[in-house]
Amino acid sequence: MDPTQPTPPVPPSPGGPQPQGWPAPGPYTSPGMPYAAGPYGPPGGPGPGPYGRPARPTNGLAVASLVSGLLCCVPPLGLVLGLIALPxxxxxxxxxxxxxxxxxxxxxxSCLLLVLGLVTGGFASAWNGFKEGVDEASRSKSPLSLRTGQCFTDRGKLEEYTTEVTVVDCARPHDGEVTGGFKVTGFSSWPGEDAIDAIAEKRCEAVNQAYAMDTWLIPEDAWAYYYLPSSQSWRFGDRTVTCAFATEGKPFSGSVRADATTLNAGQTHFLKAVNPIETVLYLIPEDDPDEDLSANKAWAAKVRTAIDAAHADLGRRSWTGAAAEPVAALRKDLAAASKEWRELAAAADADAYWEAYDKARDPLPGSASARTALGLTDVLPEGGGTSA
Structure with a gap:
């Protein structure tokens, strides 16, 4: 062997120790690596499969228990399912x-809260509150949907453009009561708010008078009110004017309705006879006799005409029972009042007018006794109505 050539490595003895060089090949090693990880990972690692050992399935009753417990819909069910799931x-x-x-x-x-709620009545209170909320939501309406006879509260407090009202029982405090309504006709395009307002003022007055014939039912601070179409709602076909009695002050309770649906024939006849007196009394001139004597004399003549008409109308019906005597007494008072108002209408000057006015105004006959006998309101609203 040429001494200049490197000595070839001596093959190791099978199974013998290796003084130098690579470790002996074997089934668990490969040249140049101290440890060979096969496709299944190291000994003691995950089980077969490229992603390791299959995950354990989740118990379905455990999931159902969690959902039932969180939703609180059936508390005992979640408790039972959980106890079954654990074993x-x-x-x-x-x-x-x-x-x-x-x-x-x-x-x-949840079960504990349920028991406490049943014992303390908390659930009943919550349920009642829920029902009240749903009820109120169902009663919230647009003014366009109001109907005759409905009482309502106005969240906008009767501002110019109200978008939402709530219908309530008339026995409860409310801002207004619907007396009726009508459709605006005769316009091919939006006529303007002033034009509709003028129509509404006139027609709603008649609607209100027909709806509340017993004027003593109307609270002192209630006045004629109406909801008008807006220029926007007009474009969508809204032509309805809704008439009402309403107040911007303290809400009132009770219905003011007194019409053909609530009155009998005797009550209707009586109110139709005496109501015109009240109507004309409210038309008193703004200027007193010292400033405009002729206007005041003309007004006095109209009052006398209304008094005479009431006297005649009451005499056209045969009053029987408890109403006969008080109605007869009222007719005598009306006849006496007619003479006083005739003198007032004929006053020569302002001084004579004032003197006659005190005599005519003070003994203006009352109708409370006749109203009581007829089953009508016999208490005059404070500051409202007249004694006639």
């Missing part, structure tokens, strides 16, 4: 133990 999880080596325990805890708390 199944242990026996079948399944996942979901934390879910079942959480479901049990929340269900137990």
């Amino acid at each position: 199944q999880i242990r026996k079948k080596d399944q996942a979901g133990r934390p879910l079942a325990i959480t479901g049990i805890v929340f269900s137990a708390l």
